Amino acid sequence: MFAGRITPFKMLVKVVFLFVGLQTVLCQNENPEPRSNRPCYTSDRIAQRCQPPFVNAAYDRVFEATNTCGMNGPTSYCVQTKNRNDYRSTYCSLCDNRDPSRRHPPEYLSDFNNNTRQKTWWQSDTMREGMQYPTQVNLTLHLEKAFDITYVQLRFYSPRPESFAIYKRTRQDGPWTPYQFYSASCETTYGLRRDEIITVQEEDRAVCTPYFSGISPLTGGAVAFSTLEGRPSMFRFNSSPKLQEWVTATDLRIVLTRMNTFGDEVFGDSKVLSSYFYAISDLSVGARCKCNGVRSRTHTLALVRDLLVDVCKCEHNTKGVDCQMCKDFYNDQPWMRATETDAHECKACDCNGLSETCVFDEELYRRTGHGGRCTDCKENTDGIHCELCKANFWRSGTQCLQCACNPIGSVSLQCDDQGQCRCKPGVGGQRCDQCLPNFYDFGEDGCVACECDPSGSLDNTPSCDSDTGRCRCKDNVDGRRCDKCKPGYFGLNPDDPFGCISCFCYGHSSECSSADGYYAHNITSDFDTGNQGWTAVDERGSEVASQYHGISKSFTIKGLNEILYFSAPARYLGDQRFSYDQYLTFDLFMISGRYRGMRSDIVLEGGNGQKISIHMYAQGNQLPTVGVKNTFTFRIHEHRDYMWYPQMNAVDLIGLLSNLTAIKIKGTYNKT
Ligand SMILES: [Ca+2]
Structure with a gap:
């Protein structure tokens, strides 16, 4: 003891x-940390460490x-x-x-x-x-x-x-x-x-x-x-x-x-x-x-498990009972306890005003020094800073617009920076929602080529019905691809606005086909060596006086009040069936006078008294002008667009051409 x-x-x-x-x-x-009651921000609003009281x-x-x-x-x-x-x-x-x-x-x-x-x-x-x-x-x-x-x-x-x-x-x-x-x-x-x-x-x-x-x-x-x-x-x-x-x-x-x-x-x-x-x-x-150096001096109270307790009044954009995390949208830097030398203020994310939320991305922070990754970007934007357009959108000025690429016709739902979707073969349109011209049957594999023959296509431009694939043909052309003549027609030709010309079988057949061994040639008069058989005739067909000028190499007729014509020589006449749907072309130089419209400016006459005539200004020709050489071209075809008078069918016209007896071109214009 x-x-x-x-x-x-x-x-x-x-x-x-x-x-x-x-x-x-x-x-x-x-106080392991300096005893300081300084505020959380300097007067210049610079964040600094601040502490709750002891x-x-x-x-x-x-x-x-x-x-x-x-x-x-x-x-x-x-x-x-x-x-x-x-x-x-x-x-x-x-x-x-x-x-x-x-x-x-x-x-x-x-x-x-x-x-x-x-x-x-x-x-x-x-x-x-x-x-x-x-x-x-x-x-x-x-x-x-x-x-x-x-x-x-x-x-x-x-x-x-x-x-x-x-x-x-x-x-x-x-x-x-x-x-x-x-x-x-x-x-x-x-x-x-x-x-x-x-x-x-x-x-x-x-x-x-x-x-x-x-x-x-x-x-x-x-x-x-x-x-x-x-x-x-x-x-x-x-x-x-x-x-x-x-x-x-x-x-x-x-x-x-x-x-x-x-x-x-x-x-x-x-x-x-x-x-x-x-x-x-x-x-x-x-x-x-414990406020991790980011709390102001002021206590606040909060209910925790029904008890009033101290919680930190967080500054420096922090939150939490202990200011132990960054406030929402202040995730650009990692949260860190404030120190004497650095308050480690939480910094706002840069979302270009297009989001109020972001998260901290460690990897991004390591790479760029900014860890804020924006979330829930508005106005169809996306990207770390909401700086991009969302997938399947494109930027037009400040806006992001939907590509709206057609899922069937597009290779991808993402369009380019002009809003153009990437189309499957044969598909066109900004959104790839329709067949290109000359394509049809819009589907998973794109569109199928119509393969229209340009020669037989209207205006020589291939185009087809986007549903049926049927090509749009010239008048006398047929076939799904406009690649053959209608029955009764032959000679599919890109230069022919009707595509094919009518058969002429002297009434013994309505069907024909192109034959080999033929070639096209022109019948021409150049007046280099005289009038070359041309004559001047009056209205009744009687020959009248005419002149040939060697210097100007021209054939001239003069008249005061009568109507006179240039009349073609024999080599222009006879069986001219192959001139059907071809051209009659001439140069005319009017020395004086004034053109007055007359239906029979140009006249073609047949052996059986039939004849057709046409205005000088028909088929888009200019009116003859004094002192200027005018070139005139007329297509020899019965279609009413070509304005030959009277109207006749192709067979009758070819019949007329098969025995042509006269070609007359009016040469005097001072009388109507
Ligand atoms: Ca006590």
């Missing part, structure tokens, strides 16, 4: 000395205690004291939770700032009720949000425990991890070596210290745990994520493991047993609301 008493007294001297030293350290390092985070919070005295009616306890002569004396009292003057509930742990002079404390059952190792008491403090813990300080009303530990959680649903062990028997109670040196590699490891575990003082002993004390990186706190995590806690737990005794409990004396219990008058937690 005697030896057992000597040891704690030796310890006491050491404890007091160390405790003073620790308090000094606490003051120096009370507070006692335990103040006025409710502790949960797994054991409290007097909960099931009054129990007695005895307090050992020492008088001036160092003799112990004992007085006894009652604990009764129903009696306000005798209760010792857990809330007395955190009424630190209570100005009442009367000391308040929480107290457990005594050893008489079975309170001793291995039965332990847990005192749990829920901070409701993360705090940066600087110290945890306990002031005991009973002697300090022989063994107790501080645990913490960094998340409200996380595991409890040890913070610190206090034990006079580190090895046997906690399995830890006493006072281990903390290494850089294990800065976030709890250690066990035997100091503060003696039985003296019998009351009023304090224990202060400084979270950074003895940790190698404590002066490089801002660059040590491990220590930043180490000081973070959302909940704290004091686990009271074993009481100190004088060893006299073994005799089972009820008064002695009643004198051993745990009692703590105050527990304070020096901490800052």
Whole structure:
């Protein structure tokens, strides 16, 4: 017994000395970060680190205690004291939770700032009720949000425990991890070596210290745990994520493991047993609301699990209970804790005003220095900054327009930068929704070529019905591809606006075909060597006077009031069937006079008295002009577009041509 008493007294001297030293350290390092109440922005609106105030985070919070005295009616306890002569004396009292003057509930742990002079404390059952190792008491403090813990300080009303530990959680649903062990028997109670040196590699490891575990003082002993004390990186706190995590806690737990005794409990004396219990008058937690350096000084309150708790009022475009993330749309840079040199303000994404949301893209940030990837781009835009048009859209000025490529006719639903879709073979149109000219049967494989023969196609331009593929033919042409003459016609010819010419078989057949062995030749008069057989005739066909001019190489007729014609020589006459659908061409030079319209300007006469005639201006010819050489061309064809008079059918016209007796061209124009 005697030896057992000597040891704690030796310890006491050491404890007091160390405790003073620790308090000094606490003051120096009370704020691991600079003590500053500066605003979160400078007057120039430049973001800078700002911090919430240093507070006692335990103040006025409710502790949960797994054991409290007097909960099931009054129990007695005895307090050992020492008088001036160092003799112990004992007085006894009652604990009764129903009696306000005798209760010792857990809330007395955190009424630190209570100005009442009367000391308040929480107290457990005594050893008489079975309170001793291995039965332990847990005192749990829920901070409701993360705090940066600087110290945890306990002031005991009973002697300090022989063994107790501080645990913490960094998340409200996380595991409890040890913070610190206090034990006079580190090895046997906690399995830890006493006072281990903390290494850089294990800065976030709890250690066990035997100091503060003696039985003296019998009351009023304090224990202060400084979270950074003895940790190698404590002066490089801002660059040590491990220590930043180490000081973070959302909940704290004091686990009271074993009481100190004088060893006299073994005799089972009820008064002695009643004198051993745990009692703590105050527990304070020096901490800052964890806001990661981006919180303004102002507290705000929020309801968390029906409790009003402190939350950070986040600045620098951050959000979250601890300002631990960037606000929506401020994801251009990764979230980082503010430091003295860089506030790490969250920056807005660049979405060209076309989105209000974005996400942080690590890979993009590594590549470009900007990690904001816009989402939900509006107005049909897409891209990291909503700078592109969505798939299957194209840009027209500032707008993105839908390509609307026809899914059947298009190779792809994406059009080019002019809005033109890529079409399958034979398909056309901006959206590839129709067959190209000369193609038909719009379908999955595109369109099929109509393969119209240009010679037989209207205006020599191939085109067909886009549904049936039937080509649009000239009048006398037939066939799906306009590649053959209609029955009764022959000689498909691109120069023929009707495509084919009528057969003439003297009424003995209506069908014919082109025959080999024929060639086209012109009958021409150039008047180089006289009138070359041309004569001048009057209306009745009687020859009249004419002149030939060798210098101008021209054949001339003059008349005053009579109508005179140039009459073609015999080689133009006779069987001229092959001139059907061919041309009659001549040059005319009018010396004087004025043209007056007359139907019989040009006359073709047949053997049986038939004749056809035509106006000089028909078939798009110009009116004859004085002093100018005019060239006239007439197609010899019965179609009314060619304006021959009278109208006759092809067979009759060819019949006329088969025995042509006269070609007359009017040569005087001074009389109508
Ligand atoms: Ca108190």
